[in-house]
Amino acid sequence: xxxxxxxxxxxxxxxxxxxxxxxxxxxxxxxxxxxxxxxxxxxxxxxxxxxxxxxxxxxxxxxxxxxxxxxxxxxxxxxx
Amino acid sequence: xxxxxxxxxxxxxxxxxxxxxxxxxxxxxxxxxxxxxxxxxxxxxxxxxxxxxxxxxxxxxxxxxxxxxxxxxxxxxxxxxxxxxxxxxxxxxxxxxxxxxxxxxxxxxxxxxxxxxxxxxxxxxxxxxxxxxxxxxxxxxxxxxxxxxxxxxxxxxxxxxxxxxxxxxxxxxxxxxxxxxxxxxxxxxxxxxxxxxxxxxxxxxxxxxxxxxxxxxxxxxxxxxxxxxxxxxxxxxxxxxxxxxxxxxxxxxxxxxxxxxxxxxxxxxxxxxxxxxxxxxxxxxxxxxxxxxxxxxxxxxxxxxxxxxxxxxxxxxxxxxxxxxxxxxxxxxxxxxxxxxxxxxxxxxxxxxxxxxxxxxxxxxxxxxxxxxxxxxxxxxxxxxxxxxxxxxxxxxxxxxxxxxxxxxxxxxxxxxxxx
Ligand SMILES: Cc1cc2nc3c(=O)[nH]c(=O)nc-3n(C[C@H](O)[C@H](O)[C@H](O)COP(=O)(O)OP(=O)(O)OC[C@H]3O[C@@H](n4cnc5c(N)ncnc54)[C@H](O)[C@@H]3O)c2cc1C
Ligand SMILES: [Zn+2]
Numbered sequence: 001x002x003x004x005x006x007x008x009x010x011x012x013x014x015x016x017x018x019x020x021x022x023x024x025x026x027x028x029x030x031x032x033x034x035x036x037x038x039x040x041x042x043x044x045x046x047x048x049x050x051x052x053x054x055x056x057x058x059x060x061x062x063x064x065x066x067x068x069x070x071x072x073x074x075x076x077x078x079x080x
Numbered sequence: 081x082x083x084x085x086x087x088x089x090x091x092x093x094x095x096x097x098x099x100x101x102x103x104x105x106x107x108x109x110x111x112x113x114x115x116x117x118x119x120x121x122x123x124x125x126x127x128x129x130x131x132x133x134x135x136x137x138x139x140x141x142x143x144x145x146x147x148x149x150x151x152x153x154x155x156x157x158x159x160x161x162x163x164x165x166x167x168x169x170x171x172x173x174x175x176x177x178x179x180x181x182x183x184x185x186x187x188x189x190x191x192x193x194x195x196x197x198x199x200x201x202x203x204x205x206x207x208x209x210x211x212x213x214x215x216x217x218x219x220x221x222x223x224x225x226x227x228x229x230x231x232x233x234x235x236x237x238x239x240x241x242x243x244x245x246x247x248x249x250x251x252x253x254x255x256x257x258x259x260x261x262x263x264x265x266x267x268x269x270x271x272x273x274x275x276x277x278x279x280x281x282x283x284x285x286x287x288x289x290x291x292x293x294x295x296x297x298x299x300x301x302x303x304x305x306x307x308x309x310x311x312x313x314x315x316x317x318x319x320x321x322x323x324x325x326x327x328x329x330x331x332x333x334x335x336x337x338x339x340x341x342x343x344x345x346x347x348x349x350x351x352x353x354x355x356x357x358x359x360x361x362x363x364x365x366x367x368x369x370x371x372x373x374x375x376x377x378x379x380x381x382x383x384x385x386x387x388x389x390x391x392x393x394x395x396x397x398x399x400x401x402x403x404x405x406x407x408x409x410x411x412x413x414x415x416x417x418x419x420x421x422x423x424x425x426x427x428x429x430x431x432x433x434x435x436x437x438x439x440x441x442x443x444x445x446x447x448x449x450x451x452x453x454x455x456x457x458x459x460x461x462x463x464x465x466x467x468x469x470x471x472x473x474x475x476x477x478x479x480x481x482x483x484x485x486x487x488x489x490x491x492x493x494x495x496x497x498x499x500x
Contacts, residue, residue: 001393002393015393016395020386034330035388060340060389
């Protein structure tokens with residue numbers, strides 16, 4: 001079970017409180033991407049909390065959540 | 081020297097009983113890869129193996145290898161709940177799944193192997209007005225197309241399923257059901273083994289522990305594959321590697337719209353027979369059948385996000401068990417004996433991808449998602465014809481990759497949420 005912390009309102013809860021929204025980035029960048037057996041950046045919605053979409057890094061095989069961030073506050077340089 | 085016994089029958093059993101069962105031969109050869117073949121199929125799941133069988137059986141193409149990264153039928157073919165039905169919504173789907181369903185009727189005889197096809201009927205419950213409308217629409221489509229499947233009233237549901245919980249206390253009262261009398265299930269592993277055994281007897285090489293690392297093209301043509309056991313040449317290659325297909329095709333500039341998602345299933349301890357047909361329910365989100373051994377085979381929805389893992393998430397387990405108890409509360413003390421997951425290859429319209437892809441000589445058969453077991457015989461049949469002739473058979477044409485760009489989706493998403 002994924003344990004997720006919303007970077008906006010700070011709620012920490014399991015995956016049932018959130019909704020997965022696909023790969024992070026602009027549509028044209030994510031459209032034709034193969035989902036690797038690795039960490040992916042995704043959009044997630046704080047569905048039962050503050051209702052904000054935020055960014056999350058998750059490993060697609062071992063399901064570890066390594067980071068969450070508010071949009072505009074990405075933990076890497078440059079845009080997306 | 082006695083002749084070895086290959087055929088499975090009551091006579092061969094009697095003959096072998098007299099000789100201490102010393103004359104049976106292995107069901108299929110564990111082949112070593114050769115350096116070239118006429119046709120190479122990537123992935124020994126149901127779809128790959130069935131295609132190889134029909135290539136050898138119907139088209140006289142015996143110089144075929146099926147290359148498998150793991151073991152025969154160890155992917156989703158080993159992990160499904162074996163449900164078979166053909167009451168889909170779109171005519172393209174009804175043609176393909178209907179062909180497959182009719183091949184299942186005689187598959188045990190054709191392959192000389194008991195695949196335990198059990199057409200005890202399949203009941204898809206409607207608990208809401210919207211479900212009633214959706215299932216009625218499917219029933220109408222089925223009637224027009226000639227698929228034997230229709231709506232039945234609650235009284236008939238209860239006579240088919242006397243143990244189904246009913247009454248005004250239910251959160252989801254029953255409103256009716258879609259019924260396919262020849263729906264049912266088969267033994268999933270047996271289907272892979274049966275095709276493998278016959279394909280192998282017809283000369284097909286099934287090579288296990290042989291992962292394909294890349295597909296090699298020379299200009300506009302396909303020439304072979306690079307595998308964990310060396311290079312193998314072939315002028316015709318079909319990728320039937322389920323969720324592993326996209327990374328094999330991406331370097332050739334072919335983007336397969338496939339997302340991997342985990343789907344789980346459960347088996348209970350054996351119980352006295354109480355459940356004849358397969359029961360599915362979209363609103364309570366689960367489905368259940370009882371095997372000849374008495375075990376309940378239970379399934380539900382997928383995990384809520386993409387995953388390459390075969391270990392599923394916890395919430396779908398809880399939801400699926402809750403669904404089963406909503407339908408049959410008296411099962412609350414029954415123990416689940418086994419639980420597992422598979423990573424299924426979901427497409428945007430929940431229909432498979434069948435057809436040529438990229439350089440000439442390359443084909444795909446994947447994207448079967450949560451419901452491709454039932455399609456194995458039909459899909460093998462049509463894709464074998466495609467590989468043998470180079471022409472896409474009419475049944476397969478609508479399932480080509482170009483349908484997404486052309487906006488010709490074969491949308492089965494309404495009916496395939498939990499209804500596999
Ligand atoms: C829990 C669960 C329940 C299901 N229930 C049903 C059901 O009731 N009814 C139904 O119709 N369907 C059901 N399905 C779906 C069904 O199992 C699949 O659609 C079907 O088995 C797909 O068959 P396949 O041959 O395409 O894929 P697979 O059986 O997954 O075969 C693909 C093979 O390719 C191999 N491979 C991958 N990469 C490589 C490589 N690089 N080189 C060589 N080999 C490779 C894999 O090891 C694998 O053996 C269910 C699935 C699951 C997980
Ligand atoms: Zn929040």
